[in-house]
Amino acid sequence: MDAFVDFKKHFSALHDPAVVYLDSAATTQVPDSxxxxxxxxxxxxxxxxxxxxxxxxxxxxxxxxxxxxxxxxxxxxxxxxxxxxxxxxxxxxxxxxxxxxxxxxxxxxxxxxxxxxxxxxxxxxxxxxxxxxxxxxxxxxxxxxxxxxxxxxxxxxxxxxxxxxxxxxxxxxxxxxxxxxxxxxxxxxxxxxxxxxxxxxxxxxxxxxxxxxxxxxxxxxxxxxxxxxxxxxxxxxxxxxxxxxxxxxxxxxxxxxxxxxxxxxxxxxxxxxxxxxxxxxxxxxxxLLGLEHVRQHELELTAKLVRALAELPRVIIHSPAPELGRVGVVSFSIEGVHSHDVAQLLADQGVAIRAGYHCAAPLTRCLDIGGTVRVSFGVYNDLADVDKLIEGVKTVLARFV
Amino acid sequence: MSDMYRQQLLDHARRPRHHGVLAEATHTRHEANPSCGDVIDIYLVTSSNGLVEQVSFTGQGCVISQAATSMLLESVAGRSVAEVLAMCPEDVVGLLGIEPGPMRINCALLPLRALHKVLSR
Structure with a gap:
């Protein structure tokens, strides 16, 4: 993770500590360079x-x-x-x-x-x-x-x-x-x-x-x-x-x-x-960063996220692939709560994720999951972002379940 | 915290009014919102003198879409077709009592779109 310490400083959009951006699979932020x-x-x-x-x-x-x-x-x-x-x-x-x-x-x-x-x-x-x-x-x-x-x-x-x-x-x-x-x-x-x-x-x-x-x-x-x-x-x-x-x-x-x-x-x-x-x-x-470092960083974040989500009640993780078999993109659902309602409550807490069908209807239909909450990492994310997301999900659980 | 989930909305989403299929419907309409994946099917019975006499719906989706459908149908029951056709997005927003914002407005307006399409035929 060393190469990525304080990495948000390269991204003006992420200078505000209240912003937790976890939607890089939709679009990434742009470094100042x-x-x-x-x-x-x-x-x-x-x-x-x-x-x-x-x-x-x-x-x-x-x-x-x-x-x-x-x-x-x-x-x-x-x-x-x-x-x-x-x-x-x-x-x-x-x-x-x-x-x-x-x-x-x-x-x-x-x-x-x-x-x-x-x-x-x-x-x-x-x-x-x-x-x-x-x-x-x-x-x-x-x-x-x-x-x-x-x-x-x-x-x-x-x-x-x-x-x-x-x-x-x-x-x-x-x-x-x-x-x-x-x-x-x-x-x-x-x-x-x-x-x-x-x-x-x-x-x-x-x-x-x-x-x-x-x-x-x-x-x-x-x-x-x-x-x-x-x-x-x-x-x-x-x-x-x-x-x-x-x-x-x-x-x-x-x-x-x-x-x-x-x-x-x-x-x-x-x-x-x-x-x-x-x-x-x-x-x-x-x-310059080296894709092998990017990958390492992503694996670390993903492992922490999956571990933390797995401990929460009513949370179903939809990424069945083993850790090494996936990139830093994880989908989950909360039983009984629509993904867009999760997204809204997270957005209210400054946490940006994506919800819905992700323009991949055949897959979401085959999994029969009616939309998912998707977290996707970028090089600028850190373990504190994962903590904030998990706090956010706990708030959703308290509110809706 | 957002007031988008104020109690009345949550209540309508959890216990939707007029929920179910109306076998004797004179008008039915399926409407979907691709971004959220919300779907609703509305069923109406209109009378020969142009009144919406009975309403019902089935559907799945986010709190906003399902609560909006429940609340809007409740409010149109017994009104004239012309009145329903004259309803505008602001009326739905007024019913919901929240400002859905640009990303959720389509969820909120799904039932109005369905009503307008089915009644203007």
């Missing part, structure tokens, strides 16, 4: 990359390119493999649209019951259009997916396996490496939703062997409105742009259009340079 990078870009003069020859435009072009390299390196990718998007959702939609629109009746896409709607609805919509089928890997007794069952389900009909690396509801870390191998054995492509994992676990796309991996900056201490998706060399020729507009063409003639042959094809419109700069600064921030 990231804010400084973003503001320093704008103060130094904004420009529109690839457009214009003046100093500001040249500087913006350079910054966009160096930011892309930093973010790509953060997940072990080369810059030419990384597209900027507005967030995880856009990345997953881009990939689903490209892959799904080529599928036919008889083809199968394999998802897991843990998927966030961002990795579910694009496939559901395309399945309706194209007539392919979707199979969900269910939750096994160990709280994750059963690889033996996955081996039976992933077969010659399987064209895509799209899976979240860490559940945004339960924190469960899914066996993406093993699933990727099973998928590749049958020639299927692998899409990873890394929204919750990328700031919590070291991610290396080449080691993982995935074809696409999407994530967003705002869940990893970066700005809102920017994300990225890794696209493998193998997948890139199969993608088509979601948007058409400026900056994506080499030549527009009366009767033909020659599109850019690099990533610019997928980034039509003026790029979000400030976002990219902040995104890169966030990656540097995490690199």
């Amino acid at each position: 990231v804010l400084a990078a973003v503001s320093s870009y704008a103060r130094g003069g904004r420009g529109n990359p690839y457009r214009g020859l003046h100093t500001f435009a040249a500087k913006a072009t350079k910054l966009l390119s160096s930011s892309r390299a930093t973010v790509a390196a953060f997940i072990g990718a080369r810059p030419e493999e990384l597209l900027f998007t507005k967030g995880t959702t856009e990345g997953l939609n881009l990939v689903a649209r490209a892959l799904g629109s080529r599928l036919c009746p008889g083809d199968q896409v394999v998802l897991t019951i843990f998927e966030h709607h961002a990795n579910l609805l694009p496939w559901r919509e395309l399945a309706r259009e194209r007539g392919f089928s979707i199979t969900y890997l269910p939750m096994a007794k160990n709280g994750s997916v059963d690889l033996e069952l996955a081996k039976k389900i992933i077969g010659s009909r399987t064209k895509v396996v799209a899976v979240t690396q860490a559940s945004n509801v339960l924190g469960t870390i899914l066996p993406v490496y093993e699933l990727a191998e099973l998928a590749h054995d049958v020639g299927a492509l692998v899409v990873v939703d890394a929204a919750q994992s990328v700031a919590r676990l070291p991610v290396d796309v080449h080691q993982l062997g995935c074809d696409a991996l999407a994530f967003g900056a705002h869940k990893m201490y970066g700005p809102e409105g920017i994300g990225a998706v890794y696209i493998s060399d193998h997948l890139r020729p199969q993608l088509s742009p979601l948007l058409y507009g400026g900056g994506m063409v080499d030549e527009v003639l009366d009767d033909t259009i020659r599109y850019a042959e690099d990533l610019r094809l997928f980034e039509a419109g003026s790029p979000n340079v400030a976002g990219a700069v902040g995104f890169a600064a966030a990656c540097e921030f995490l690199q």
Whole structure:
């Protein structure tokens, strides 16, 4: 925990000791270093990359390119493999649209019951259009997916396996490496939703062997409105742009259009340079801390939380995964009290958590839990935050039960 | 501590009035609030002269949504359809006696939305 002592001082939003922020799976707070990078870009003069020859435009072009390299390196990718998007959702939609629109009746896409709607609805919509089928890997007794069952389900009909690396509801870390191998054995492509994992676990796309991996900056201490998706060399020729507009063409003639042959094809419109700069600064921030330390810190907080919750009456913990099998995200319910009422009373005490279905209806329905209270940690949390949460839950119990 | 959970609200949430299914309903409506996951089904019997004669509901969800449904239905029983259609969000907030705030207002307005949709058909 040493690296994280007094760590809140790096986050202006958390200077007020009355604030207990435990909703980092929704969005993280931003360290001052990231804010400084973003503001320093704008103060130094904004420009529109690839457009214009003046100093500001040249500087913006350079910054966009160096930011892309930093973010790509953060997940072990080369810059030419990384597209900027507005967030995880856009990345997953881009990939689903490209892959799904080529599928036919008889083809199968394999998802897991843990998927966030961002990795579910694009496939559901395309399945309706194209007539392919979707199979969900269910939750096994160990709280994750059963690889033996996955081996039976992933077969010659399987064209895509799209899976979240860490559940945004339960924190469960899914066996993406093993699933990727099973998928590749049958020639299927692998899409990873890394929204919750990328700031919590070291991610290396080449080691993982995935074809696409999407994530967003705002869940990893970066700005809102920017994300990225890794696209493998193998997948890139199969993608088509979601948007058409400026900056994506080499030549527009009366009767033909020659599109850019690099990533610019997928980034039509003026790029979000400030976002990219902040995104890169966030990656540097995490690199400086070291993801292994972040993980250690999170495990310590999670262990204390689970222990303390388990001692309270009427509290049911919904994260069945063993300690090492999950990231710093824990869901629980209080018998007889709706999760939003818990959230409200905690909010009144300055404790920020998330309640409800967490945009993962298939999972909450399968667990039959009608919404959960979710605690999710960030690098700035400490053991005192856990104490305050537990005090808050005791107040809820006293009030309602 | 929030007065969002004042006694009257908790009482309505715990012992909802007009709870159950009205088999002879002339109007029924299912309404859901995705953020909280609140669901309600309302059942109404309206008369030929435009009165809401009987009301009932079933549902699951947070205290605010369930108490608001119970209190709103209690207040519309016996009133005219036109009067109910003329009700506005402020009327519901007035009934609840609390200010739900931007995050909970959808819970509070769930029953009004259901009533308006089903009665304006």
